[in-house]
Amino acid sequence: MVAVFNKELLSWYLITLKLKETVEFVIPQAQYSHTCHRNLDIPQQEHHQEQQRLLDQGNISIKEEEQQQLLDQGNISIKEHHHHPDPADHQWVISIREKLEVARQDEVAGSSAKLCIYRIPKSLRGGGGGGDQDQDHKAYVPQIVSLGPYHHGKKRLRDMERHKYRSLRQVLKRCNHDVKLYLNSIKEVEEKARACYEGPIAMNSNEFVEMLVLDGCFILELFRGVAIGFKQLDYSHNDPVFAMRGFMHSIQRDMIMLENQLPLFILDRLMGLQVGDPLQKGIVAKLVLRFFDPLVPSDDQPSRNSDRNKLECSMGQHAKFDPLDDQSGLHFVDVFRRSLLRTGPQPTPRIWLKRRSHAVRVADKRRQQLIHCVMELKEAGIKFRRRNTDRFWDIKFENGVLQIPRILIHDGTKSLFLNLIAFEQCHLDCTNDITSYLIFMDNLINSPEDVCYLHYCGIIEHWMGSDGEVADLFNRLCQEVVFDMNESYLSQLSAQVNRYYNQRWNAWRASLKHNYFNNPWAIISFVAIAVVLLLLTLAQTFYSVYGYYNPRS
Template sequence: MANNCVQEEGGITVANLEQLASDMEEEIKRCTRGLQSYSAKSTCCIYKVPLKLEKNNDKHWYSPRIVSIGPYHYEEGDLNRDYKYQFFGSFLSRTRAGKGIGIEDYLKKLLPLETKVRECYSENVKLESGTEFLEMIVLDASFILGLFYKFQDSGPHETDEPLALLKWRLPYFCVDLLLLENQIPFFVLQELFDISKMPDDPSLSVLALQFFNNVMQRPKEVIERYDDNPENPPVHLLDLVRSSLIPNDPMRPQKEEFMIPFFSRLRQKDNTTLTQFIPCIWKLRRSGISVRPRKADSFLAVNFEYGVVEIPSIIIDDFMRYLLLNCVAFEQCHNSCSKHVTVYATFLCSLVDNPADVKYLRECGVIENYDVDRVADFIHSMGRDLAIDIDDFYLSRVFNDVDKHYRNDFYVKFTSFMRRSFYTQWPFLSFLAAAVLLLLTIAQAYIAIIGYVHPKK
């Protein structure tokens, strides 16, 4: 048979193999170029949500409902484009009257930044260079700033158009502006804000946090004391809100020699290895560890002292679900940011084994939500399949101290004895009566001895 004849082996010809090898070589080159291009994007900060998170939590938690921002959802009809131009017009009227700045000034300001903006997106932006891309970033940035200014002081007024029509949509706007896939770079907002800022305006960060506070309802002083960090500015609005929730003060260290009750130090095991998960609520309670709410500026400020896990109260409503899930998605994708929300999600997932644990947290005042089954499902799905560095995260002291306390044999046995002894009210009342009787007997004996030693004259 001639050398150029087709040889068949298992139904595949030599020509097929050569073509397959050639195609695979091309794929290697294409993917290598793509990987090099992705690695070169040092400013990359806006990502498509990983498929594993979409599968665990449902895609609708990451998709805009009212307004699309940026290129990822641009082809979906650019939701509420008319409202964007209405708020753009409001913002334009403000800057024209105050500083004489018009549309052309915004276009000239952002035109040189197109390449830098594109590099912020992990996926290739399909919009071609030119007027369409420039219109998108100017319109979206101006819409956001116009929205912030409209809601800056007393919020929407019933007679203010279009706010009278959009007042009921405010929570949806807040949610959509905090979706990971629905972001534009923060420096784009900052550029337009800088050329349009009035003397009495707060910083852009404070202005944005005031807007989101219409839904989050944090104390005003917490918002106003947030300081811009020029050395480490937020990369987008989601990162801004996430960063504002990170506690400023580290967790307070416990003083082992004096602050921990004596009986919790007896027979303490030497356990310096960080455990990956802490036990769930019912196991902690069985070992004598209780939970109570803690007053703090952020729900992330979890603490553990004196055998008590202190957790700031959190309202797990739809807005909080959107915020937590998108913060986790951002932290999973962005290597250069801290993983506070991811660790918090892991912490909640460790505590909650079933709806009964959620019910206990609700009764303690830690979680505010009446649908315990739904909250339990949400916590499990949010904390599933997350990548964390177990040796470097902000709750490491809490995890270690809870684990040490939980593994303390004496404390567990003492708690078990107390539970068995006082499981009902009658043993407790019997013990109380016996204790009172003993104290009275001691007092009577003491009085008798004093009377014998020092008789009355």
């Protein structure tokens, strides 16, 4: 160990050491000025300990004030000690900022007023855990044909792509058009079409436009073929797709799914090119109603067909038919739903979202209980009658009689109702009338006995395997639906039914009728017994009076 006795030499050594450290850390700090400063008290303590060790080796006792004075004489300004910025940390911050920008873009896209084609929320979609959940999941996912970008290119749906190109070729051949006319026309409204879909679409401009033209022409060929016959469109009678067979029913079910939609204005535009009237509106909407008519959950045909003339006449004259009362439709699901409610509750925006924005909206089964089940209402004296109307949602209650229109349940009803519910849950500018009706029926049906009695009354007609399957269908439709009974168009009717149910006299009268007058023989027996008792009472009274006035001698 070498002892240092020159105080001035040691001071200049310390000044040089500080100058070296300052130069090393000021340059990296200028290069990474955007990084955050960190508190590094431990390195400073280690530096002071090093200073004290050197001073001890030189047998010099220098106070802290003297050290600072010496450093000041060297014109050195010592700043807080900083670590070298880690390049990995720098990349981490950039990655987070990129994700925040994506979130901002998603928020802008989601807040668009044109958004109308939604992805099914996970809360409504089954978990895919098997059994009923898988069946619910399949109700939202197309099995044969994909329309729009959500399911485009999936392997199981690729077989239909070649048939789409056949339909496009047939359109171009029949109309004597070049495909560039259709591509350029749809290119003009590409951004408007993208805004209709939820979230960013991972397709470039050419791919997206090609998909819209291909899917749109395929849809129009299906619509027109069902309306006027595929033979009129030059398709073979044994065509694998464009022929009226059972295969068409599966295509209809895929096309009514919320995730499998095309904006209606795209179809209007393509139809305008085909008929030579770019400004036409209404033809496609009318074709939609004709095409999806087999899915209507009602079998009362006369009232539905009274306003439907042959489509070839209206198409030939470019008639301005609007089945939506001068309201533009968004897509198939919207047009079909509003046709079901065409004379029902008026579609108004859900202003309750603004009035009750502070409320937490979660699925609460307690807020979905409108009325009691069929068997309980029957025991309380409420009668059930079938109402003769095709408006399956139009329920009435008068004088203890609940009148419910007939509804037809088949294998496609579940998928139809689930997608209508999903649209009402996602699209806030429409009413929840379909959801209200289904929750009302869910309350009525708790067991196969409830279904059996409604079937006996002519209210439910089903093609399912058993009454238990129908009961399970209604009980699962609105399982995770956000709903408040006060927002239902049936809330007032439900209150009337509940008031009637809570009157004890009605329950006693119903119990008496059920126990003693449930069949004609019971009524005859009761009347006969009553007559005999009355005659015996009269005879006893007669002989009592006669004996009093004519006593025996």
